[in-house]
Amino acid sequence: MAGHDHHHDRDHSELSETQLRVRALETVLTEKGYVDPAALDLLIETYEKKVGPRNGARVVARAWADPAYRARLFKDATTAIAELGYAGRQGEHIVALENTPQRHNMVVCTLCSCYPWPVLGLPPVWYKSAPYRSRAVADPRGVLKDFGVALPADTEIRVWDSTAEIRYLVIPMRPSGAEGWSEDRLADLVTRDSMIGTGLPKEPK
């Protein structure tokens, strides 16, 4: 089948140079005993399947539902977040930022891609991209507009550039209309972007 062979060849020629180099390096590092491929698989599975924005959503939901937890969270976020079992790499020192009608927080890393992994997982491509990293500090309202978010003109926009090892988690305002909801249902309203500050929580339905 000429058509099939052609397709097959094209797939091979499209193996990018990067793809080949990554494969080659993994083989070399494995043969030299520097890495264990089973550990690599587990690292990937952890960040692809287990650690993600659902963790952060649970933190926010508890902060909405439990005033004592909320107080602990704003006093020492690293410890309060560890109560839910989330801790470690790229979240060693976490600070929770409180959105209010007067102040909206937004987080960026202009120098690289610093992001609170234990609560949000790995950052999306846009967070690491030049448009976001360049404009978040110079034109945050414009960036919010890119995300379809318009805030009142008298709301202060506070941008946090993650230049050190402190990681920031935005705690959005609790939407009205979800009174008496369980933490699980509340967590469904919390979007990843609302915890970065480029979005707002979903409205309860």
Added chain:
Amino acid sequence: MNGAQDMGGVPGFGPVEAEPDEPVFHADWEKRAFALTLAMAMPGEWNIDMSRFARENRDPAEYLAMSYYQIWFAALETMLKERDLVRDDEIAAGHALHPAKPVARVLSPGDVLKVLHRGGPTERATGSKPMFKAGDRVRAKTINPKTHTRLPGYVRGHKGTVERVIGFHVFPDSNAHGLGENPQWLYTVRFDGRELWGDGGDPGTIISVDAWEPYLEKA
């Protein structure tokens, strides 16, 4: 170093385009490059600040043309080659051609979750008193080091206010170059949008950076 990685305020990159329902990884090689980078932190041949320097230390045009995981992978190759853990002929051959150098530790599957959970805290026991306190007016120094720094260009020379004394943390400018952790006081310093961007800046905008004491002077 001044380079393409220092993007704050650089014009012309266009709108932010978010991908709906974005997957965690976009290709299999991204997964492997990510995992290799994390796993190769385990032997202790380098630290996170050295990794960041290896990522940013490249031609600006090249930096801007690469995807983020391409940058990570290129930095990994650089650091491995610098320490003679891997050579170019081995990457070309796709096999080990030279004896392995002994390394202190290798990440085993059984240790993955423990190591991730532990992370790498950067706060250290204090060795001095902080020079500044909350409310102090400070100026970010005008510096242009050829070495690693975490003071973004857009705040250099500008006046701000110390908002919080964070703690005593590893100083990347030293740690990235094998000069020791050299911990320093770390502060959250906030700047008025108009101070940074002029009268055209949004008056309702406050921007903060986390800045180590050597970056700051009294204003």
